[in-house]
Amino acid sequence: MEWLKGFGILIGRILVVLIFFKSGIGKIENFEGTAQVMASHGIAPYTNFFLIGAIFFELAGSITVILGYFARFGALLLLLFLIPTTLIFHDVFADPKMMVEFMKNVGIFGGLLVLLAVGAGRFSLDYFFRGGKK
Helix, strand or coil: CHHHHHHHHHHHHHHHHHHHHHHHHHHHHCHHHHHHHHHHCCCCCCHHHHHHHHHHHHHHHHHHHHHCCCHHHHHHHHHHHHHHHHHHHCCCCCCHHHHHHHHHHHHHHHHHHHHHHHCCCCCCHHHHHCCCCC
C-alpha cells in the first residue's frame, strides 16, 4: 500500500500547484496587462520588479513541486507568494466572488502546508536521489 500513498501524494502535489504554473505562464504572456492590474492595486513604483518576482516564485515553486525535487522548498516559495497575493488582491469580503477567491487561496494554502509537512513522497526526484530513503 506504500505505492498507493506515494501515487496519491504525486497526483495531489501536481494538482495543488497547476494553478500557479498556469498563472506564471499567463503573467509572462500578458506581462503589461498584469503589470497594469498590479499597479491599480497599489503595487507601484516597482511593479515590474514585483511581477518578475511573482513569476519566479510561481514557476520555480510549481516546477520543483511537480518534479518532487526540493519540493518542500517549492511549497515554501508558493506559500510566501500566496500570503501577500491573497491579502492584496482578494480583500473585498463584501463581494461574494472575492470571498470565494479568498477561501480558494486558503484551501491551497492548507494543501501546501501538508506538502511542506509530508514531503514529495515516493514518486519524486527527492526520493530517487536519496536512494529510496525517506
